[in-house]
Amino acid sequence: MRVVTQIGEQLQYHLSHALLIYRDGNNHRDFATVHDVVHQGHQTLPHLGPGRLLSTDFLRQLAAGLQQPARAVVLPENVLAYNSELLVWWTRPKLHTMFFSEGAEDRARVHGRVCPHPALVWKVKSGALQLRALAESVRPGEDTTLMVAPYWNTEPGAGRVCEGSMPRPRETNLSNMAEWENGFFVSRFTHPSGMGKLTCHSGGFIGLWTELAGQPEFPARYLVPSRQTLRTFVEDD
Numbered sequence: 001m002r003v004v005t006q007i008g009e010q011l012q013y014h015l016s017h018a019l020l021i022y023r024d025g026n027n028h029r030d031f032a033t034v035h036d037v038v039h040q041g042h043q044t045l046p047h048l049g050p051g052r053l054l055s056t057d058f059l060r061q062l063a064a065g066l067q068q069p070a071r072a073v074v075l076p077e078n079v080l081a082y083n084s085e086l087l088v089w090w091t092r093p094k095l096h097t098m099f100f101s102e103g104a105e106d107r108a109r110v111h112g113r114v115c116p117h118p119a120l121v122w123k124v125k126s127g128a129l130q131l132r133a134l135a136e137s138v139r140p141g142e143d144t145t146l147m148v149a150p151y152w153n154t155e156p157g158a159g160r161v162c163e164g165s166m167p168r169p170r171e172t173n174l175s176n177m178a179e180w181e182n183g184f185f186v187s188r189f190t191h192p193s194g195m196g197k198l199t200c201h202s203g204g205f206i207g208l209w210t211e212l213a214g215q216p217e218f219p220a221r222y223l224v225p226s227r228q229t230l231r232t233f234v235e236d237d
Helices: 056-066 177-186 204-214 230-235
Strands: 003-006 010-012 019-025 029-038 047-053 079-082 085-089 094-097 112-116 119-126 126-133 146-147 225-231
Touching: 079 230, 085 177, 085 230, 112 204, 119 177, 119 230, 126 177, 225 230
Parallel strands: none
Antiparallel strands: 003 010, 019 029, 029 047, 079 085, 085 119, 094 112, 119 126, 126 146, 146 225
16 A cells, blocks of 8 residues: 655555454453564555464554654643643623523523623543633633532532533634633523522622622622532542
């Protein structure tokens, strides 16, 4: 097989090894063997030589050969942690319209109103969203104590968001953080999620947002401390 690279250099590859995977359908135990590919002249098709059990040394050599140069990524200022499965970022206080499911009259008084929101810490891991709040509009450090995000559909204990029909990106990367934020705020707040307090406002969740509708800033005094720092939030599953 002949491969031509993008810069025009021609590299000649030949078939050298084959891997065979053996699977026991009853006990779900697998093993693999490595076979040399034997070439006997141009007129004869190659065939597999005797097998030997796949070893970690062979896998290391294979991984080294397949490894591609890592591409450097310039991280936006608001990104706090990032790898192939995890993205954590923060947003400053903003104004957002709030939408609620149909129900009691007290929800109707807030539905569709523009409300101030606190600084937030967003975490997406393996496609699942978690959310915390910040008491100050300052980039958090690893020891910063995070606050409970004061929203229905968001579990106080770990900040897990019940996404329901929330619009969300199919993939998570540095280019679609705004899609996660918009998806959260255009969805409807429908119900409390999990045990714990969302706010220390005397009127509870609905009382909080009824008071804040049309106001310019979110008062940090209504936030409840969580049991997580930024580091534990990032590291916890």
